[in-house]
Amino acid sequence: MAEKLDLPVHRARAFLEPGPILLVTSCHDGERNVMTMGWHMVLEFTPSLVGCMISAGNYSFELIRRSRECVLNLPTLDMLDTVVAIGNNSGRDRDKFADFGLDTKAADKVGSPLLTACYANFECRLADDRMVEDYNLFLFEIVKAYVAPRPKHPRTLHYTGDGVFVVAGETVSRRSDFRPALLGNGR
Amino acid sequence: MAEKLDLPVHRARAFLEPGPILLVTSCHDGERNVMTMGWHMVLEFTPSLVGCMISAGNYSFELIRRSRECVLNLPTLDMLDTVVAIGNNSGRDRDKFADFGLDTKAADKVGSPLLTACYANFECRLADDRMVEDYNLFLFEIVKAYVAPRPKHPRTLHYTGDGVFVVAGETVSRRSDFRPALLGNGR
Numbered sequence: 001m002a003e004k005l006d007l008p009v010h011r012a013r014a015f016l017e018p019g020p021i022l023l024v025t026s027c028h029d030g031e032r033n034v035m036t037m038g039w040h041m042v043l044e045f046t047p048s049l050v051g052c053m054i055s056a057g058n059y060s061f062e063l064i065r066r067s068r069e070c071v072l073n074l075p076t077l078d079m080l081d082t083v084v085a086i087g088n089n090s091g092r093d094r095d096k097f098a099d100f101g102l103d104t105k106a107a108d109k110v111g112s113p114l115l116t117a118c119y120a121n122f123e124c125r126l127a128d129d130r131m132v133e134d135y136n137l138f139l140f141e142i143v144k145a146y147v148a149p150r151p152k153h154p155r156t157l158h159y160t161g162d163g164v165f166v167v168a169g170e171t172v173s174r175r176s177d178f179r180p181a182l183l184g185n186g187r
Numbered sequence: 188m189a190e191k192l193d194l195p196v197h198r199a200r201a202f203l204e205p206g207p208i209l210l211v212t213s214c215h216d217g218e219r220n221v222m223t224m225g226w227h228m229v230l231e232f233t234p235s236l237v238g239c240m241i242s243a244g245n246y247s248f249e250l251i252r253r254s255r256e257c258v259l260n261l262p263t264l265d266m267l268d269t270v271v272a273i274g275n276n277s278g279r280d281r282d283k284f285a286d287f288g289l290d291t292k293a294a295d296k297v298g299s300p301l302l303t304a305c306y307a308n309f310e311c312r313l314a315d316d317r318m319v320e321d322y323n324l325f326l327f328e329i330v331k332a333y334v335a336p337r338p339k340h341p342r343t344l345h346y347t348g349d350g351v352f353v354v355a356g357e358t359v360s361r362r363s364d365f366r367p368a369l370l371g372n373g374r
Contacts, residue, residue, distance in 0.1 A: 043226065168353045169355060186350075
């Protein structure tokens with residue numbers, strides 16, 4: 001993969017709003033993990049806020065709750081088997097980075113590792129924890145973002161349940177039909 | 188379109204987790220509206236919870252905040268021009284149902300109308316409003332759901348910003364690689 005470019009954090013929506021499966025990396029007190037996540041949403045451009053539901057049953061939950069940070073990594077179709085392996089194994093039982101051959105790189109602003117094979121990486125700090133206890137809902141601020149220079153629109157994976165993913169396909173533009181005030185903030 | 192089927196509400200994730208653009212209908216005190224929404228997430232199977240960011244600047248915001256309900260309608264690629272028209276016009280200025288020829292049907296459990304041309308409809312009641320003031324984030328419970336019998340996986344629209352949508356494409360199954368406990372809750 002070509003070297004990633006810095007992405008202004010308010011443009012993270014271009015890759016998160018479509019709703020792809022993400023790989024969440026975390027690290028706390030010498031322990032690290034990676035998990036799959038499909039329940040997330042964009043909440044604001046500036047600050048760049050994203051809501052993430054991370055079930056308390058996951059090994060990653062305490063790592064993230066205690067470290068108050070994580071990295072959201074965006075995988076594509078070529079990583080499907082890795083995504084499924086990560087989602088079907090627990091960090092309680094094994095080192096998923098070693099067992100699944102995941103190359104990592106140090107992040108700039110957080111302690112969790114970046115997954116180099118992913119199309120994009122979003123370094124996150126916990127911005128609001130008031131919904132964690134009732135809903136396992138973390139509100140993160142994206143503090144640094146990286147994206148591959150191409151393709152412009154990646155073939156991301158979108159989970160429908162029951163082991164089935166739908167893949168991001170063709171793109172269609174209706175830019176000329178938009179009010180100018182609603183444009184911008186894309187890739 | 189063939190008549191829709193009732194969908195068990197815990198299976199709404201099959202259609203919402205992939206992250207499609209939704210059309211949100213609302214009604215309060217004789218006023219009704221429809222808006223586009225791309226910032227939403229699944230939060231729980233049972234009760235069937237979904238988080239929705241509805242900006243306070245939208246005409247729909249007060250209708251939904253006061254009525255404490257809405258319907259999430261799932262459009263597909265054939266409705267692209269209607270989706271763009273709805274997203275680029277305000278209910279303050281016009282009756283979007285009349286102007287864009289939107290057929291509606293009464294909902295079962297809420298006062299907001301169902302959009303009949305959409306692939307699926309999810310009737311929602313406000314379950315938690317504590318994040319509305321700070322983040323415009325509504326937590327809804329889906330109380331009734333309907334879905335078209337086919338196709339099994341609809342060609343939904345996923346917004347990337349700047350007037351560009353990515354369309355849900357091929358599906359890939361890795362069901363045989365999943366732990367049985369993680370299966371189910373799909374279409």
